[in-house]
Amino acid sequence: MTVRIGVIGTGAIGRDHARRIQTVLAGGEIVALSDVNRASAEAVRADIAPKAEVFATGEELIASASVDAVLVTSWGTTHEQYVLAAIAAGKPCFCEKPLATTAEGARRIVDAEVKAGRRLVQVGFMRRYDAGYVALKEAVKTHTGAPIMVHAAHRNPTVPEAYITPMAIHDTLIHEIDVFRWLLDDDYVSARVIFPRKAARSHGRLRDPQIVVLETAKGVVIDVEIFVNCHYGYDIQCEVVGEDGIARLPEPMAIQMRLGAKLQNAILTDWKDRFVASYDVELQDFLKAAAQGTASGPTSWDGYMAAVTSDACVAAQDKAGEAVAIPHPARPALYA
Known part of the structure; x- marks a missing residue:
């Protein structure tokens, strides 16, 4: 058909x-x-x-x-x-x-x-359809033992002047919010946001970078660096620390070169190329x-929970590192 x-x-x-x-x-x-x-x-x-x-x-x-x-x-x-x-x-x-x-x-x-x-x-x-994340989920399920911590980063080379602080959650972190629920088969219970020293490429309406700390219902602690003016490239990192071992998201395939007295790999600069x-x-x-x-x-439920979590993270941006609770409503049977 x-x-x-x-x-x-x-x-x-x-x-x-x-x-x-x-x-x-x-x-x-x-x-x-x-x-x-x-x-x-x-x-x-x-x-x-x-x-x-x-x-x-x-x-x-x-x-x-x-x-x-x-x-x-x-x-x-x-x-x-x-x-x-x-x-x-x-x-x-x-x-x-x-x-x-x-x-x-x-x-x-x-x-x-x-x-x-x-x-x-x-x-x-x-x-959820990226080959690297699929392989990471399988490694977490079968090899590394129960997850304890996740260390992650979402880095963009640059963003438009219209990009402002809350967009780091709604437009950028939103992908981590969803994929970690799927990766860990877990839900969030709280969020904190910490702001390091402001990078030079930020502007008056954008605090960049920022670190979001999420805690899950199973007790996993996740820290995510959001750096949207990192300059050097588009770079997605994820490391899951389990009871028996550690699993890392693989880097995109790239040719390693010895060139100009340097050992180097190219880094992507566009999200469309990373996840094509x-x-x-x-x-x-x-x-x-x-x-x-x-x-x-x-599912729609995944979209809803991502929105609930995003709202809590944006609220946490104004709480100076204080934890903001994330509601965990009952999931309808349709999405079981």
């Missing part, structure tokens, strides 16, 4: 996902496009999916009988309305993060999906599930 896909939001990530489905992956076809900037949708049709219909609104696209499943890759503030519309229409929906811009909005999506009685939403937390393969795997997973009228992968 070929799943007929409609894409809402044809900016950089929407365009790239449309390209994947149309030219790289099996089982899907782009049949509909919509964007608040119609010219953007028209350009994707011309370049990638010439048979696709361009709709004036996302709601019209979702309602179309020609669309089997939906990709929501629009501005984050619009995600909730489109995901809720897809659930109401009974159509599988892949939603890029965030699921919603507030925890309350994400909970409304959870409640709507529970009422529908089946999984319809996959959230775009692509790190995982995007292919996650969307193939979505197409496989959508062909059965359902969804797989990260």
